[in-house]
Amino acid sequence: MGLLNALLQWQETRHEKKVMKMKDEGLCPACHGKGYNLPISEFYISPDYFHCDACEGSGIYTDWEHSPYYN
Numbered sequence: 519m520g521l522l523n524a525l526l527q528w529q530e531t532r533h534e535k536k537v538m539k540m541k542d543e544g545l546c547p548a549c550h551g552k553g554y555n556l557p558i559s560e561f562y563i564s565p566d567y568f569h570c571d572a573c574e575g576s577g578i579y580t581d582w583e584h585s586p587y588y589n
């Protein structure tokens with residue numbers, strides 16, 4: 519296994535652990551159950567920007583799982 523593969527594997531494992539944790543808590547992994555995502559810059563604040571598309575703003579894990587953003 520090369521270094522790149524090892525790195526990809528590590529990232530995948532981290533991602534899976536995060537998703538499993540969110541699943542246990544029933545929260546959307548994309549926004550951690552908040553229903554919105556924090557903007558990168560305070561200069562780009564808008565209602566649309568805050569809204570989490572992955573769970574339709576519900577913050578619920580199952581909504582995220584059934585969204586087109588899943589995987």
Ligand SMILES: [Zn+2]
Pocket residue numbers: 546547548549550551552553554570571572573574575576577578582
């Ligand atoms: Zn969400």
